Amino acid sequence: MVKKIAALVFIFICTSIAWMILGATLEVRSSEVDERLGYEVDSLYGPAQHQVAPLFGYSYKVDTSSYDEKLKRKVKTFRTVSGNLPIERSDIDVDLSLDYRRKGLLWYSTYAVGFDGTYKTKNSTDNKVDLNILFRFPSSNNEYDDFHFYIDGKEVEKLDWGKEGVGKTVSLGPNEELTFRAVYLSRGKTEWAYKFGDEDIVEVVDFSMTVNTDFKAVDFPEGSISPTSMEDTDSGKKLTWDYEKKISGKMIAVEMPTKLNPGPLAAKITFFAPVSLFFFFFIIFIITTLRDIRIHPMNFFFLASAFFAFHLLFAYLVDHLDVNLSFIISAAVSVLLVVSYLRLVVGARFALVEAGISQIVYLVLFSYSFFFKGYTGLIITITSIITLAILMQMTGRIDWDEKFKALPKK
Known part of the structure; x- marks a missing residue:
């Protein structure tokens, strides 16, 4: 019996090593694909977009002329005063449309975004100023369609283009107000975000943003601001951020829902495979010992190989088929x-009932639990406890000394 157990342990260790190699291979494949194709996805659909509030930079000249005693005349000099006017009101509408794209073993959450932002500012100085309106795009590595630039309701055709963005300089009198609006369509991936400004902490006044999505599974990245209200719509969600006055160093952000990525999923299932095989071997060993059924270690070797076949087939099917269909075929x-x-080896009834059910539970169910993010541990824990309870009831009256011939029966 000791030799048999040692042989089973050896088979288990060798199979586990094979699983570790397969899992590592899958991780490397997924990582290489992400590095290589991630850049292609960025080029085709754009990176994550982080839109920043526009800047209203002002400047005016102050006469600093003075009388020069040596020259015996007045010398004209000017000092330029500059700064940024605060945004007194922001009305922003954003539409996000999700579009999954698959490259190799990975799914990418790309999206189309429609941005429409209207801002109001006021010349709070006592001087007429040159106001430079600077609108910065989320990324230079992207495309922006149907872009429109409005000042006080009138579209501006001739704009000043620079590395930081696009702008226009206008004159603004003391206490005069100005309304600026920017509209565009673009694409991105993973998340869309809005930053109130460049500073670490920004004061926001009279701010209103509405984000409409065509997906229900809305999430918000860590460190971002959650909406003040959230409503269900026919196609997705309506998210609203309304603030009369707010001081914050965080940004507004919406994270796109993700699909199960076949590569990382297959790797996780493969790395967990030794646990499934351990439960299966343990159950089969206990049942055959209780019933005095002789199964040679070579039989266990072929059973381990059949388990390994599931993960090997699944790892390469997901390249070509839907992940659920690949799982069903492999299982x-x-x-x-x-x-x-x-x-x-044993008989039809044992193969179908004891072995078949055990494999479905410990291989198929355990592996499929990885499809349910956040519930894998709970499913496996409950199944393990139920298994323990069944085995305790089955073996409670067993004389293990007699079964293992370890000690003479008294």
Whole structure:
């Protein structure tokens, strides 16, 4: 019996090493694909977009002329005063439309964004100023369609283009107000965000933003500001951020929902495979010991190989088929291998009932639990406790000394 257990441990360790190699291979493949294709996705659909509030930079000249005693005349000099006018009101509408794109073993959450922002500022100085309105795009590595630049309701055609963005300089009298509006369509991936300004902490006054999505599974990145209200719509969600006055160093951000990525999913399932095999071996070993059924370690070797076949087939099917279909095919092949083999070794009933059910629970169910993010640990824990309870009831009256022939029966 000791030699048999040692052989089973050896088979288990060797199979586990094979799983670790397969899992590492899948992780490397996924990482290489992400590095190589991630840049392609950025080029095609754009990176994550972080829109920044516009800048209203003002400047005016102050006469600093003075009388020069040596020259015996007045010398004209000027000093330029500059700064940024605060945004007194912001009305922003954003539409986000999700569009999943698959490259290799990975899904990317790309989106189309429609931005429409209206801002109001006021010349709070006592001087007529030259006001430079600077609108900065979220990323230079992107495309922006149907861009429009409005000042006081009139579209401006001739704009000043620079590295930082696009702008226009106008004159603004003392206490005079100005309304600026920017509109564009673009694309991005992963998340869309809005920053109140460049400073670490910004004061926001009379701010209103509405984000309409065509997806329900809305999430917000860590460190971002959650909406003040959230409503369901026919196609998705309506998110609103309304502030009369707010001081914050955070940004508004919406994270796109993600699909199960076949590569990382297959790697996680593969790394967890030794746990599934341990439970299966343990159950089969206990049942065969209780019923005095002889199964040679070589039989366990082929059973371990059938388990490994599931992960190997799944790892390469997901390249070509839907992840759920790949899982079903791989699981069916593995179960068929085990059942058809044990039918010859032990018998049809044992193969279908004890072995078949055990494999479905500990291989198929355990592996499929990774499809439910956040519930994997709970599913496995509950199943393990139920298994423990069943085994305790089955073996409570067993004389293990007799079964293992370790000690003479008194």
